[in-house]
Amino acid sequence: xxxxxxxxxxxxxxxxxxxxxxxxxxxxxxxxxxxxxxxxxxxxxxxxxxxxxxxxxxxxxxxxxxxxxxxxxxxxxxxxxxxxxxxxxxxxxxxxxxxxxxxxxxxxxxxxxxxxxxxxxxxxxxxxxxxxxxxxxxxxxxxxxxxxxxxxxxxxxxxxxxxxxxxxxxxxxxxxxxxxxxxxxxxxxxxxxxxxxxxxxxxxxxxxxxxxxxxxxxxxxxxxxxxxxxxxxxxxxxxxxxxxxxxxxxxxxxxxxxxxxxxxxxxxxxxxxxxxxxxxxxxxxxxxxxxxxxxxxxxxx
Amino acid sequence: xxxxxxxxxxxxxxxxxxxxxxxxxxxxxxxxxxxxxxxxxxxxxxxxxxxxxxxxxxxxxxxxxxxxxxxxxxxxxxxxxxxxxxxxxxxxxxxxxxxxxxxxxxxxxxxxxxxxxxxxxxxxxxxxxxxxxxxxxxxxxxxxxxxxxxxxxxxxxxxxxxxxxxxxxxxxxxxxxxxxxxxxxxxxxxxxxxxxxxxxxxxxxxxxxxxxxxxxxxxxxxxxxxxxxxxxxxxxxxxxxxxxxxxxxxxxxxxxxxxxxxxxxxxxxxxxxxxxxxxxxxxxxxxxxxxxxxxx
Ligand code: SF4
Ligand code: SF4
Ligand code: SF4
Ligand code: SF4
Numbered sequence: 001x002x003x004x005x006x007x008x009x010x011x012x013x014x015x016x017x018x019x020x021x022x023x024x025x026x027x028x029x030x031x032x033x034x035x036x037x038x039x040x041x042x043x044x045x046x047x048x049x050x051x052x053x054x055x056x057x058x059x060x061x062x063x064x065x066x067x068x069x070x071x072x073x074x075x076x077x078x079x080x081x082x083x084x085x086x087x088x089x090x091x092x093x094x095x096x097x098x099x100x101x102x103x104x105x106x107x108x109x110x111x112x113x114x115x116x117x118x119x120x121x122x123x124x125x126x127x128x129x130x131x132x133x134x135x136x137x138x139x140x141x142x143x144x145x146x147x148x149x150x151x152x153x154x155x156x157x158x159x160x161x162x163x164x165x166x167x168x169x170x171x172x173x174x175x176x177x178x179x180x181x182x183x184x185x186x187x188x189x190x191x192x193x194x195x196x197x198x199x200x201x202x203x204x205x206x207x208x209x210x211x212x213x214x215x216x217x218x219x220x221x222x223x224x225x226x227x228x229x230x231x232x233x234x235x236x237x238x239x240x241x242x243x244x245x246x247x248x249x250x251x252x253x254x255x256x257x258x259x260x261x262x263x264x265x266x267x268x269x270x271x272x273x274x275x276x277x278x279x280x281x282x283x284x285x286x287x288x289x290x291x292x293x294x295x296x297x298x299x300x301x
Numbered sequence: 302x303x304x305x306x307x308x309x310x311x312x313x314x315x316x317x318x319x320x321x322x323x324x325x326x327x328x329x330x331x332x333x334x335x336x337x338x339x340x341x342x343x344x345x346x347x348x349x350x351x352x353x354x355x356x357x358x359x360x361x362x363x364x365x366x367x368x369x370x371x372x373x374x375x376x377x378x379x380x381x382x383x384x385x386x387x388x389x390x391x392x393x394x395x396x397x398x399x400x401x402x403x404x405x406x407x408x409x410x411x412x413x414x415x416x417x418x419x420x421x422x423x424x425x426x427x428x429x430x431x432x433x434x435x436x437x438x439x440x441x442x443x444x445x446x447x448x449x450x451x452x453x454x455x456x457x458x459x460x461x462x463x464x465x466x467x468x469x470x471x472x473x474x475x476x477x478x479x480x481x482x483x484x485x486x487x488x489x490x491x492x493x494x495x496x497x498x499x500x501x502x503x504x505x506x507x508x509x510x511x512x513x514x515x516x517x518x519x520x521x522x523x524x525x526x527x528x529x530x531x532x533x534x535x536x537x538x539x540x541x542x543x544x545x546x547x548x549x550x551x552x553x554x555x556x557x558x559x560x561x562x563x564x565x566x567x568x569x570x571x572x573x574x575x576x577x578x579x580x581x582x583x584x585x586x587x588x589x590x591x592x593x594x595x596x597x
Contacts, residue, residue: 010341011311011483016508042484043310043512064381084402100490100522105402106381119381144518147487150445178311178483179340182445202569203316203343210341210442217443231560232567256560264506265537 001164002171004290005039005191005220009211010204011178014227015197016040017260017270018283019175020049020134024269025287026173027134033170036132037160038139039153039187040177041125047139049269052130060127060140062151064104064119066097073116079108100145125152127159134269136163150182157187180214188215194222195290196248200235205242212246222248225286229253252286254279302594303477305337305493307520308502309512311483314532314556315502319480320347321572322500325583327431331475335454336437337492338482339422339447347571350435352427354460358438359418360401360449365392369413376405376414397445422450426460434460447482451491474591485515493519498594499527500553500586506537510544517548526593528553528586553586554579 006022008015019036026034038046047055066087068079075095080088087101088108109117124146130137138160140152157174164172176187176194188194194215198208208224215222224243229236230253240250257279263270271280306319319334326332336344363376363385370392377385377392384398385405396419406414421444426436438454440447481492493499499520503509513529520527529550531541535558545552556562556572556579565575573580 008311010343012313013311042486043508043515045310045508045511048507048511082403082407101494103400103402104381105400105404106379107402107404107407110379110404110407142486142515144485144515145487145490145522149484149486179338179447180442181340181440181447181488184340185443185445199312199567201567202346203341204567206343206346207341213442228563228567231564235567256563261506261536264508265539267507 001169002193003174003191004171004193004195005174005176005187006195006197007176007184007188007211007215008178008197009180009207010198013197013199013204014254014260016045016049016175017264018197018225018227019046019173020269021271021280021283022287022290023050023134023173024271025284029287030170032135034135035160035164035169035172036135036137037156037172037174038137039156039174039183041140041142041149041152041156041183042177044139044141046175047130047137048267049264050132050134050137051267052132052137055128055130057126057128059123060125060152060155061121062124063147064121065099065102066104066106066108066117067120068095068097069116069118072114074114076113078111078113079117082107082111103147122146127152127155129159138163150186153177153183153186180210184211184214185218188218188220191220193290194220195225196222197225197227198239199227200229200232200239202235205235205239208239209242212248216246224248224250225252225254226250227254228256231256251289252282254282302474302498302591303479303496304498304500304590305479305481305496306500306502307481307489307492307516308483309485309516310503310509313502313504313509316343316347316480317566317572318500318502318530318532319478320344321579321583322587323348323433323478324431324571324573325580326476326478326587327433333434333459333475333477334436335477335479336435337451337454337479337488339438339440339450339454340482342437342439344480345435345437346569348429348433348435350427350429352425354427355423355425357420358422358424358450358453359420361403361416362396362399362401362419363394363405363414364417365394366413366415367391369411371411373410375408375410379404379408400446401449421446424450424454424457426457428460436460447488448491451488455495485512485519489516490519493523493525496525498590499525500530501527501550502530502532503541504533504536505531505539505541507539510539510541513541513544517550528590530554530556532556533558553589554582
């Protein structure tokens with residue numbers, strides 16, 4: 001089974017719009033053969049473009065926070081010396097855990113002479129599955145401010161893979177998170193291809209470089225898609241050169257086209273909303289290119 | 302005064318606004334910018350600093366002395382992050398999973414564990430031509446956790462004055478501007494901790510609104526005053542205004558969707574260089590922050 005993860009390095013490059021269009025193309029070419037996953041759990045937007053419905057949600061419990069039992073605590077302060085995350089503070093003479101800062105490591109438990117501390121599991125978000133006209137979508141909602149988004153990403157991917165394998169799907173399309181940290185690492189792990197959507201801006205190029213380094217570090221083959229490629233042609237060339245130097249092919253150049261914004265307002269993939277728009281044609285061609293076997297241009301593999 | 306510029310959704314123009322605020326503020330006061338997006342720092346691309354200092358950021362990871370270890374398994378039992386495993390009579394450490402809490406070192410009955418620093422990123426600091434003290438964190442490629450880098454950045458002392466820039470010549474209040482990472486999880490919370498006010502940059506699309514809600518959730522939990530800036534006004538019809546009214550969030554500034562601006566920013570021009578007409582509005586926003594935060 002193929003697993004294509006769409007990444008961006010920098011946020012806001014049109015990654016989710018590209019994923020939605022590819023989901024639509026996949027459903028046109030091979031109805032019911034591709035599954036979808038949104039691994040950008042901090043900003044889970046793919047469902048907004050795929051007419052998601054019939055959502056089933058399940059709480060996602062991960063990690064813990066320390067809680068002080070007020071009746072047993074003697075306010076000795078021994079716990080504070082154990083905590084490396086500045087999560088223990090004295091308010092009006094009484095020790096308190098700041099649940100936002102607490103990482104749930106439990107180090108404070110070992111030092112408390114009164115056994116006043118315990119760890120309480122945390123619900124950090126929900127795992128969701130929805131039906132869409134383009135196939136089943138696995139996504140999630142991270143409660144604002146929670147950590148463990150890498151774990152939630154892993155959970156979403158595990159569920160999507162399990163369903164894809166059970167149903168003998170051809171592949172899985174994953175909308176990845178921005179950046180290069182834990183959620184990105186979770187999203188690329190085990191992927192057969194990473195498609196990096198970037199913009200021809202100085203920051204787009206800089207962030208692409210770091211994202212490509214990360215993808216290569218985990219030995220996942222990569223391809224580049226430049227959005228708004230005509231906005232700044234020298235920037236587009238600079239990105240193509242960066243890719244070429246690293247052996248990563250640029251396989252799509254999407255034009256600056258307000259149809260993308262229109263489709264977003266309509267809540268549909270742009271290729272479904274305006275199939276004749278220049279950007280839609282470029283995206284249809286991108287899907288065809290992605291179907292070619294991973295050949296010698298892989299470079300980074 | 303410490304101000305965070307955050308957005309939820311990436312690419313809404315957070316860095317554009319943060320750098321413009323810094324440039325306007327630098328005309329009358331001492332300014333410090335912390336680029337807290339350690340996975341993709343971009344402020345330097347628009348502010349052109351001379352880096353003058355920096356340091357590696359490390360986090361502690363446990364190392365086991367095989368001579369002393371009896372493979373009792375206590376360390377693996379207490380580790381809440383599954384970073385330790387006893388396999389075939391020896392302890393394996395998975396550095397990528399370790400949060401550096403120190404619990405295993407403390408608990409080992411044989412005192413077989415000590416900690417060693419593992420490099421996870423860098424801090425770079427310097428001055429921009431207009432006298433802004435800029436520091437950024439860079440997460441090392443392949444490292445999963447940016448928080449240690451972010452924490453080190455927040456504790457990084459202001460760079461001492463360079464010969465060419467005299468901050469003392471500008472006695473008026475000091476401002477720190479933090480450019481936040483995208484998203485709404487722990488790195489955003491860490492950026493917001495200790496701040497006095499927040500500027501939320503969004504765009505009037507369904508994505509912009511969805512992600513704005515996420516950050517507003519955190520900002521409200523932390524009880525911080527916040528203002529909204531709408532960028533690319535006109536790109537969509539998402540009801541940002543109605544949402545802000547309902548949440549009591551003032552809309553401080555609107556920047557229209559203009560291809561001219563998008564092109565200039567793509568080239569690495571700052572907002573003020575591309576569109577100097579926004580200078581008065583940005584100055585006004587700064588004044589408002591100062592009045593309402595300090596109560597002056
Ligand atoms: S160590 Fe235990 S008893 Fe002492 S202040 Fe902390 S929670 Fe209370
Ligand atoms: S569980 Fe860990 S992070 Fe939380 S308060 Fe205790 S020592 Fe600090
Ligand atoms: S707690 Fe100490 S002695 Fe026991 S397995 Fe761990 S390192 Fe070895
Ligand atoms: S330092 Fe903490 S997180 Fe790291 S291995 Fe030890 S107990 Fe686990």
